[in-house]
Amino acid sequence: MILLARLDDAKAARQQKPLISFNGATLRLGGKTIIENLDLTVRPGEFLCIVGASGCGKTTALRLAAGLYRPTGGAVTFDGQAMLEPRREVAIVFQDYGKALLPWRTAAGNISLALEASRIPARERPGRIAELLRKVGLPAHAEKYPAEMSGGMQQRLQIARCLAQEPTTLLMDEPFGALDAMTRQGLQDEVLSLTAATNTTVIFVTHDLDEAIYLGDRVVGLLPHPGRIGIELDVNLSRPRDQLATREHPEFLRLRRQLFDFIKATEH
């Protein structure tokens, strides 16, 4: 009975209209094909992870999804419309939080910036800022400047600033790559619970195969030169995920081996 229900869920999910679609998307830059004929769809509320060897085009694919690049062939659509420029409902979290935050603004000031851009009236901003800082675990740090915060805290602040946009979609480019292992695991769980609570659609780029399986509903591995899909794996691990139990699950280990073999083969 339970198995049938799960199969029905999986079928329903597959039939859902995609939110983001790469339809034969190709991108040439400087005379070089960086991404070639990429076909990929992301369902509303899905958490999709992209992995691949360095230079295979992960960031470029994310920039196409963000509307920061226009494909030179094929199309990238968001909610059925060509993604030709950035949209407010699509927020991007970068690895380099140091560059993403304004050093002369406090934590509250950095979040306020996004609220100002969304034309939220001044009287509503303090309440929204306090709520966002609470959500990312920084309730007591509103008046701190980025330089007074640890790397993990700055990345939390960048996430809060993105959430201020009330995005339906988060594009995350190696957001935890520069953080230590413990901070990283804490932030993985926070991102999972924040995005699940708001049914946010996520494309998450990472070098870390374990991180991709731990977070994702699906993991896509890109092949390099030019970037294209080499492997696509559904992650059938129950949620909420657990840092110990999920990572020890036989299915986790099976997927990890499959991805590891894929990456190793692409390096030759």
Ligand SMILES: Nc1ncnc2c1ncn2[C@@H]1O[C@H](COP(=O)(O)OP(=O)(O)OP(=O)(O)O)[C@@H](O)[C@H]1O
């Ligand atoms: N503006 C550009 N002009 C020409 N080539 C570019 C440009 N941007 C990226 N590339 C090339 O495209 C390829 C893919 O780059 P991209 O940054 O998307 O890879 P990546 O998989 O994200 O790499 P990494 O894991 O190292 O961050 C690389 O060979 C890179 O040198």
